[in-house]
Each structure stands twice: as C-alpha cells, then as structure tokens.
Amino acid sequence: MKKDVDKVIIPKPAIVRLSTLYVLLENLEQEGKTKIFSAEIGKLLGVPSHTIRKDISFLRQAGTGNGYEISILKNIIAEYLGFNKYKKACIVGMGRLGNVITTKNGFYSNQYAVIAGFDNNPEKLKSTRTDMDLYPMAKLKEVIERENIKIGIITVPQDSARKVAHDLIDCGIKGIINFSPVLIEINRDDVFIRNIFIAGEFNILSAFISQYEKNKL
C-alpha cells in the first residue's frame, strides 16, 4: 500500500474534488452514516457520478456495488492526497479578518495549526492570544525557516497582497491561501495558491440565478 501511495499522481481538479468529498464524508460520519454510493456523492457535490468514480479510482479504490465504506474512503483520501503532511501555517495581516480566521472555531481543521502571525503595525501585535505567536514582518524569514512552515495565509489589504505573496515564497512557503481581494498569480511549478474571492462568489451566484431564470423562459 505504502508503495502505491507514493507513486500515484492525481490531477489537480481531482484533488480539489476529493478534498471536498473528504469534508462531505466527515459530515456524513458525524451524522452516523457508514456507507455511500457514488450516485449519492455526485448529487450531494453537484458533480456527475462517473467523475466521482473516476476520482476515487485514482486511489486504487473501486465501488463494490454496495457503495463505499465512509470511514475507509475518508482515510484513504487523506493518505493518498497527503493531507496533514504540512500541518504548520503562518498568517500575514493580523487585522480583524486575520484574527477571526485563526480563531479555533472550526474555520480550519484541527489537523492544521496557524502557529505564527505577522503584521507591520506594532499595535496589531499587542494581543493576549496564547495560541499563536505574533511577530513584526522583519521576522518573517527567521520564523518560517526555524519552524519549517510551508503554508501561508494572506489577510492584508489589496495593495500589499502581491508583495506579501512574493515575500512568503522567498521565505520558502509552498502553499498560499489568499483572502485579499486581488487575484495573485504564481508562475512557479513548486508553489500553489488558492484565491478566496468573496466578491467573485456574488458574481457566480448572480450568474447561476440569471441562467436559471433564462432557462425557464
């Protein structure tokens, strides 16, 4: 098994879908469900069931006709995808959003830990938080290297977001979650970015609703 896990390369869109599937399986497990069919998964995730079966087949798993065992599938996804392999994260921008996101209330999984926060403004570093250490930006490289942090979160204003992204990459960060309202593009194979666009979500919903209304005409 170990050997397989090491060899399998899964396309990025499948990784994203399997990651969502993992959250769904966690939810279902909490609700006491033990088995699920690909057709149900497809319906719940809004993805064709053959896509789901194909995604799961990358994990060397096949449906049995009795559906998938939820706890097993969940663990296999985590193992093949390498969840929790890079558990430590840092955040740049300790304003209100930065503080909300790093508060342990379920916004990020218990399997990860945002252990360091950075800000340019000394006022923002005067916190009574005991769950993470706060530093001025000048300490970025030192802390990231010392703690071997691979994931960085950006919650700074729009005008400094790109610079912060490049600073993080220079310090060895390999994965970035960007909450600033600017699309950050990374032209490197070894660094990954997820842009969380709240404004974009409004546009997508407005488009979906419009399309539905059009279809009805």
Next chain:
Amino acid sequence: MKKDVDKVIIPKPAIVRLSTLYVLLENLEQEGKTKIFSAEIGKLLGVPSHTIRKDISFLRQAGTGNGYEISILKNIIAEYLGFNKYKKACIVGMGRLGNVITTKNGFYSNQYAVIAGFDNNPEKLKSTRTDMDLYPMAKLKEVIERENIKIGIITVPQDSARKVAHDLIDCGIKGIINFSPVLIEINRDDVFIRNIFIAGEFNILSAFISQYEKNKL
C-alpha cells in the same frame, strides 16, 4: 446583441472560470493593461488556453490574433453572465466573521450590497453600523420578501448552518454563500450554494505540495 445575451446558456464550470477571469481583467485594467491573449490568461489562471477560448466563445467572442480587448471582454462577461442582476444580499450570523465580511473593505464588490443582517442573539443586534439594518431571525421572511433579496450569506456556527440554509430558501433566497464549516447540499435546481471551506483549502494545499514532492522523486 440583446437577443443573444438572453439565449445563451453557459455551463456552470465555465461560469465559474469566467467569473474568475472577470476579476483578473479588473486587476489588469487597474494596472493599465489594455489587451491580453488567451495563452496569457491561461497561464495566469492555471487553466489550458483552449479552455479559456472555449469559455469566451460562449459569449460569441473570438480572439482576433491580436488578443482580447480587456475592457470590452470584461463588460461582455458581466452582461452575458448576468452579474449585478441580483445586487441585494442579506447575512445570517452577526458574529465576528459576519461583521468582518460585511465591512466595505473590498471583500465584496461595490456592485453588491449586503443590506440586512440577522441574528438570534439580541446582543449582536446592538450595533452602531449605519450601512446595514440588523434584525432578529423572526423578521427573516418579512425583510427578504419586502426587499426582494435573492442572495444570502451564512456565518452562523456549524450546528445551525443547515437549518439557516433551509430557512433562507423558504423565504425565497436563490443563492447562498456558506462560510460555516459544514458542507450544505441543496437538492433543488432553482437554488445555488457556494461552500467556502477554509479547512478544505489547507487540505488542498497540503495535497498539491505532497504531489509536487512525489513528482520530484
């Protein structure tokens, strides 16, 4: 032109990509760029350039060999996709995240307005905010119907998120942005949901980084 806009049905994944493209074009315009090629777009968005050309072709636009005119393409996307058609939104859960998200600092586009906030806790309704009205949950239906609101945002804790989603739908909401850490599935053709999973983003990045490391072996 008007007739075309009304007829064209665009697949959902293309809508999502075109919505991201719109944000990219806005960014590029602010930086003073006027033209762009599909290959550049593809690189910036991490999508194959033929997919970009296909997406844009739904808008009855073809590249000219000289690339796309950014301002024109941006306006056409907004027009065909029906951005800003449903401008009013409400939010349920006026805790810290709800307050941060609805603060006009670029998290949502200026073209949309979160005009009403709801919470069960009377303490959370004691706000000095002048940019939105706050109401107890009992007013949900009355306010949504009166204001003809179609988009709802969920920022309540995990255990009440599903109930809130169904309440919103019962009140006539057609699009939901869910920030609670539970995956909400909607089994209806006429209602759309976007689940924003911060925990999932950590998993995705951890998986991308792991795959890259594996590939190198």
